Amino acid sequence: MSTETPSQPRANRFGVASARLILLLLRARAILVLLLLLILFSALAPEFLTANNLSILTKHVAITALLxxxxxxxxxxxxxxxxxxxxxxxxxxxxxxxxTQGLSFDGVTHFPPVAIVILLTICACLLVGALNGWLVAKAGVAPFIATLGTLYIARGAALLISNGKTFPNLGGTASRGNTGFPAFGQSFLLHVPTPVWMMVALFAVAWVVATKTPLGRHVYAIGGNERAARLAGIRVAQVKLATYVFSAFCAALVGLIIAAQLEAAHPATGESFELNAIAAVVLGGTSLMGGRGSVTGSLIGAFVIGVLADGLVMLGVSEFWQVVIKGVVIVVAVGLDQLQTRLEVRILPYLTTVRTKEGHS
Amino acid sequence: MSQVNQPAAEVILEACNITKRYPGNVALDCVTFRVYRGQVNVLIGENGAGKSTLMRILAGAEKADEGTLLLEGRPVALHAPRDAAAIGISIVYQELLALTNLKISENIFAGRELCRAALFVDQETQDQRSTAALNHLRKPMDVSIETGRLSLGCRQVVEIARALDQGSRILILDEPTSALSASEAESLFEVIADLKRAGVTIIYISHRLHELLHLGDRFTVLRSGRVVGEAIRADATRAWIVERMSGRKEGAHDTSSTSSPTRTVVLTVSGLTLPGSVGDEAAQAPVHDVSFSVREGEILGVYGLLGAGRTELLEALAGLRPIASGVVAVRGRKIRTGNVRDALRAGMVLMPEDRQRDGLFPELSIRENVVMAAKTGLFLSRDEETERACKLVAQLHIAAKDVELPVTTLSGGNQQKVLLARCLMCSPSVLLMDEPTRGVDVSAKAEIYGILRELAAKGLSIVFTSSEIEETQALAHRVLVLCQGRISAEFARDQLSDDGLFAAASPSVAAAAGAALARPPGGTA
Structure with a gap:
C-alpha cells in the first residue's frame, strides 16, 4: 500500500466500484433472470401477462416454492x-x-373429518422427516444417503397403501361427513388460490425464523462450521432434526395440495420434485456447502423455474427442449455461484482491510 | 477479585485425578491440576502430553473417564460446552473456531442469543454489548462485518470478547499466539494483563517459553499424560521447564554446527509478482517484485509478519498460485508457473503450513501418507512402498509402532515428520517449508532442525518461512524479510538480531503512508 502517485487511489476507486457492481449483479442474479424471463415471455406471448395466466402460474410456482x-x-x-x-x-x-377407505376399529370403519385427515397426513409425513433428522443428526449418516434411503422408503410405502392404484374421488361423501377436502387446493381467498396463500404464509414464517430468531442463526452457524457451532453451545443435533422435520412438513402440504387439486391421489405423485426444489434453492444463491443463502432467494428461484416452465409451454417449445433448457439454466446458475464465491474471496479481503483499519484508527 | 501478590492464592478450580483413555493410549493418567484465582496459570507440555485434552474436559467439550472437577471446592459435572459457560469457564481454542459466515456480534452471541419477546433475536443489544466488550479489550471493531474477513488476531479478540461478555471467571487460552504476529501477540498480552487486573483467572497454554516466563504466575508441566512438575513464578526457569517437559537437560541444541552451502545456484527467482485483488492490482499484490536465489545446501529463511506474503510466495513457487509476472527457474530450467506437476518435476516441493488442512490424509496410514506424492506407473507395489516408507520413517526418527497405523495416531511433531518424509520421497532439490514447526513441541522442534541441517549438509536447498524470530535465527544461513509483499531487508547469519528482523518486518512506516489509501473509495461508513 504505497501512495507514490496520486492517480493510484483513483484507479482503485474505479476498480473497487466496478468489482462491487459485479458482485452486486451476481448476488442479485436470480431476480435479474426472473425479470428478464418475464419481459421475454410477455413480449413473445401476449397472453402471458393476463391475470388468469398469472394466477395459474403462481399456483404452479407454489408447489416448488413450498418445497x-x-x-x-x-x-x-x-x-x-x-x-x-x-x-x-x-x-x-x-x-x-x-x-376413501377410512380407519377400521373392531370391524367398524370410521371416516374421519377432513381436518383430522389433514392432521394425520401431516403427522405421517413428519415421521418420515424425523427419521431423516434422526439418521443425519444422531446416527451420523450422510444426508445424501439418509434421504436417498427415505426417498425409496416413502415411495414404497405410498405404493403399498393402494397396491399401486390411484385413490379417485377424494371429494368425500356427505353421509360420511368428510366432504370439502378439494378446497385445500382449489379454493380462492380474495381471488387468490389458497395454495398461493400457503406459500406466502410459509415464506413469511420461514423468513422471520431465518433472519430474526436464534434458531435461524443456529442453522447458519451449523452450515458455516459445525464443530465451532457445537463448541459454542449450539444444540446441533436438535437444530438439524428441526430442519428435516420442517422440510417434511412443507412436503406434506404439497402432497395435500396436489391431491386436493386433482381430487385423486396417485402413488407416483411428486417424483423428481426434490430436484426442482434443490434447483430453486441453488438458483436463489444458497450454497450447497451450507452457511450461505436466503429463503427469499429460494422463493425467487422457484419463480424462475415456474416462469420458465410455463412460458416455454406457452411459446410452444417442445417438451423435450424444455427439459434441456431447464438443465442449462441450473448449470449456469451453479457456475455463477462458483464465480461469485471466487470473486468474493478476491474482493472481500480488500474491502475488509479498509474497514478494520478504520476501526482501529 | 482477590488481587493478591503474596502467594496466598486460593484454588478456584481443581481437576482431581482425571483419567482419560482413548483407544490405544491413555491421554491423561490420574492428573490433578489446580487453577489459582486471579492468576495466569500456565500449562506446559509437549504435543501429545495431554494439555488440550485436559482443557477440553475443563471446557465441557469432552468427558473424563475418571476423576472430578471441583469449582471452589464443590464438585461440578460438565456434560456440554454450555454447562462450562454457565459456571463461568470459557475457552479460546487453538484453531480459532469462529463461525466465519456470521457477523462479529453474531459470533459473540452464538448459541446464547439475546431475545426480545422470547422469540426474536435482539440484534441491537447484541451489537451494543459486542461493541462494549471489544472496546473493553481496546480493540474497537465494526461488529456487523463478517468474521471470515478478519485477521486471525482479530478473530481471537472476538472469541475473548465472547468469553468476557459471558462474564467468565476462568478463561482458557489454548496456544493463543501460535497464529499471531509479534505485534498481535503483544496486544494479546496487554489484554491478558487487563483481564487479570479485573480478577479473571487465566489458564494459558503455549509452546513459546519466553512468553510463558513473561506471563505466568503458576506453572504446571504435563508429560505423557502425567503432571511432572508444579512451580510458582519465582521457581520456574527456562532450564527447569525444558528439563521437566522433555525429561532431559537442555543444551543438546546445536546451532553452530551448520554446514556452509556450495557455490552452485539451484533456485533463481526474479521479479516475481502475484496477481492482486480485483480492482486493485498494484497496491494489493500479495507478493510484489521479489527476486532472490538459493544455492545448493543453503537454508534460506523468509521472515515476515502475518499477511506479509510468506505463504503466498512459497505457494507460487510450488505452482499452487498463478503468477502475474516474473521467472522461477531451478538449475537454469524455467518452471511453467501455476503448474504443480512441473514444479515437482523440476525438484521443488512444498511442505504446507497447515498440515491438517493441506497436508495429511487423516484416514490413511502412515505408509500411504508418506508415499502419496511419489506414486508412479499404473500399479502400486505394496512391498516397495513399505520398504521405502520404513526407510524414511527410520531416517527421520518417526515414533511409529507400525507404518500401517492411521497417521492421526501420531503426535504433532511426528505428523510433521511424516509430511517431511513425503516431500523427501520426491527426491527434491529445493524443499519449500511453510512454518516448518508450527504446532510442534520444543524437543521435536530441535529434532526437526537437526534433520533439516543434515539434509542441507547433503546438498538439499531449503527455503522456509517463519513468523518466529527464534526459529529463523536457529535455522537459516541467510534471511530475507518480507514486508507487505516486498523484500524489505536481507541478513546474513552473523548479522541477525531480533531488533533488526523485527524493524524490517514492521510495516509501520508504510502503513502511515497508506492511511490515505485506506479510506474506502465509494465508501460505506
Whole structure:
C-alpha cells in the first residue's frame, strides 16, 4: 500500500466500484433472470401477462416454492433432503386412503373429518422427516444417503397403501361427513388460490425464523462450521432434526395440495420434485456447502423455474427442449455461484482491510 | 477479585485425578491440576502430553473417564460446552473456531442469543454489548462485518470478547499466539494483563517459553499424560521447564554446527509478482517484485509478519498460485508457473503450513501418507512402498509402532515428520517449508532442525518461512524479510538480531503512508 502517485487511489476507486457492481449483479442474479424471463415471455406471448395466466402460474410456482422453502433450511445446515418428492407422494396417498377407505376399529370403519385427515397426513409425513433428522443428526449418516434411503422408503410405502392404484374421488361423501377436502387446493381467498396463500404464509414464517430468531442463526452457524457451532453451545443435533422435520412438513402440504387439486391421489405423485426444489434453492444463491443463502432467494428461484416452465409451454417449445433448457439454466446458475464465491474471496479481503483499519484508527 | 501478590492464592478450580483413555493410549493418567484465582496459570507440555485434552474436559467439550472437577471446592459435572459457560469457564481454542459466515456480534452471541419477546433475536443489544466488550479489550471493531474477513488476531479478540461478555471467571487460552504476529501477540498480552487486573483467572497454554516466563504466575508441566512438575513464578526457569517437559537437560541444541552451502545456484527467482485483488492490482499484490536465489545446501529463511506474503510466495513457487509476472527457474530450467506437476518435476516441493488442512490424509496410514506424492506407473507395489516408507520413517526418527497405523495416531511433531518424509520421497532439490514447526513441541522442534541441517549438509536447498524470530535465527544461513509483499531487508547469519528482523518486518512506516489509501473509495461508513 504505497501512495507514490496520486492517480493510484483513483484507479482503485474505479476498480473497487466496478468489482462491487459485479458482485452486486451476481448476488442479485436470480431476480435479474426472473425479470428478464418475464419481459421475454410477455413480449413473445401476449397472453402471458393476463391475470388468469398469472394466477395459474403462481399456483404452479407454489408447489416448488413450498418445497424450496423447507429445503433451504436443510441446505443451509450443509445437508440435503432428497426425500421431499416421495414424502409429498406419501402424504397424498395417506390422505386418499383416509378419505376413501377410512380407519377400521373392531370391524367398524370410521371416516374421519377432513381436518383430522389433514392432521394425520401431516403427522405421517413428519415421521418420515424425523427419521431423516434422526439418521443425519444422531446416527451420523450422510444426508445424501439418509434421504436417498427415505426417498425409496416413502415411495414404497405410498405404493403399498393402494397396491399401486390411484385413490379417485377424494371429494368425500356427505353421509360420511368428510366432504370439502378439494378446497385445500382449489379454493380462492380474495381471488387468490389458497395454495398461493400457503406459500406466502410459509415464506413469511420461514423468513422471520431465518433472519430474526436464534434458531435461524443456529442453522447458519451449523452450515458455516459445525464443530465451532457445537463448541459454542449450539444444540446441533436438535437444530438439524428441526430442519428435516420442517422440510417434511412443507412436503406434506404439497402432497395435500396436489391431491386436493386433482381430487385423486396417485402413488407416483411428486417424483423428481426434490430436484426442482434443490434447483430453486441453488438458483436463489444458497450454497450447497451450507452457511450461505436466503429463503427469499429460494422463493425467487422457484419463480424462475415456474416462469420458465410455463412460458416455454406457452411459446410452444417442445417438451423435450424444455427439459434441456431447464438443465442449462441450473448449470449456469451453479457456475455463477462458483464465480461469485471466487470473486468474493478476491474482493472481500480488500474491502475488509479498509474497514478494520478504520476501526482501529 | 482477590488481587493478591503474596502467594496466598486460593484454588478456584481443581481437576482431581482425571483419567482419560482413548483407544490405544491413555491421554491423561490420574492428573490433578489446580487453577489459582486471579492468576495466569500456565500449562506446559509437549504435543501429545495431554494439555488440550485436559482443557477440553475443563471446557465441557469432552468427558473424563475418571476423576472430578471441583469449582471452589464443590464438585461440578460438565456434560456440554454450555454447562462450562454457565459456571463461568470459557475457552479460546487453538484453531480459532469462529463461525466465519456470521457477523462479529453474531459470533459473540452464538448459541446464547439475546431475545426480545422470547422469540426474536435482539440484534441491537447484541451489537451494543459486542461493541462494549471489544472496546473493553481496546480493540474497537465494526461488529456487523463478517468474521471470515478478519485477521486471525482479530478473530481471537472476538472469541475473548465472547468469553468476557459471558462474564467468565476462568478463561482458557489454548496456544493463543501460535497464529499471531509479534505485534498481535503483544496486544494479546496487554489484554491478558487487563483481564487479570479485573480478577479473571487465566489458564494459558503455549509452546513459546519466553512468553510463558513473561506471563505466568503458576506453572504446571504435563508429560505423557502425567503432571511432572508444579512451580510458582519465582521457581520456574527456562532450564527447569525444558528439563521437566522433555525429561532431559537442555543444551543438546546445536546451532553452530551448520554446514556452509556450495557455490552452485539451484533456485533463481526474479521479479516475481502475484496477481492482486480485483480492482486493485498494484497496491494489493500479495507478493510484489521479489527476486532472490538459493544455492545448493543453503537454508534460506523468509521472515515476515502475518499477511506479509510468506505463504503466498512459497505457494507460487510450488505452482499452487498463478503468477502475474516474473521467472522461477531451478538449475537454469524455467518452471511453467501455476503448474504443480512441473514444479515437482523440476525438484521443488512444498511442505504446507497447515498440515491438517493441506497436508495429511487423516484416514490413511502412515505408509500411504508418506508415499502419496511419489506414486508412479499404473500399479502400486505394496512391498516397495513399505520398504521405502520404513526407510524414511527410520531416517527421520518417526515414533511409529507400525507404518500401517492411521497417521492421526501420531503426535504433532511426528505428523510433521511424516509430511517431511513425503516431500523427501520426491527426491527434491529445493524443499519449500511453510512454518516448518508450527504446532510442534520444543524437543521435536530441535529434532526437526537437526534433520533439516543434515539434509542441507547433503546438498538439499531449503527455503522456509517463519513468523518466529527464534526459529529463523536457529535455522537459516541467510534471511530475507518480507514486508507487505516486498523484500524489505536481507541478513546474513552473523548479522541477525531480533531488533533488526523485527524493524524490517514492521510495516509501520508504510502503513502511515497508506492511511490515505485506506479510506474506502465509494465508501460505506
Amino acid at each position: 424450496a422453502v423447507g429445503m433451504t433450511f436443510v441446505i443451509l445446515t450443509g445437508g440435503i433432503d432428497l426425500s421431499v418428492g416421495s414424502i409429498a407422494g406419501l402424504g397424498g396417498m395417506v390422505a386418499g386412503y383416509l378419505l
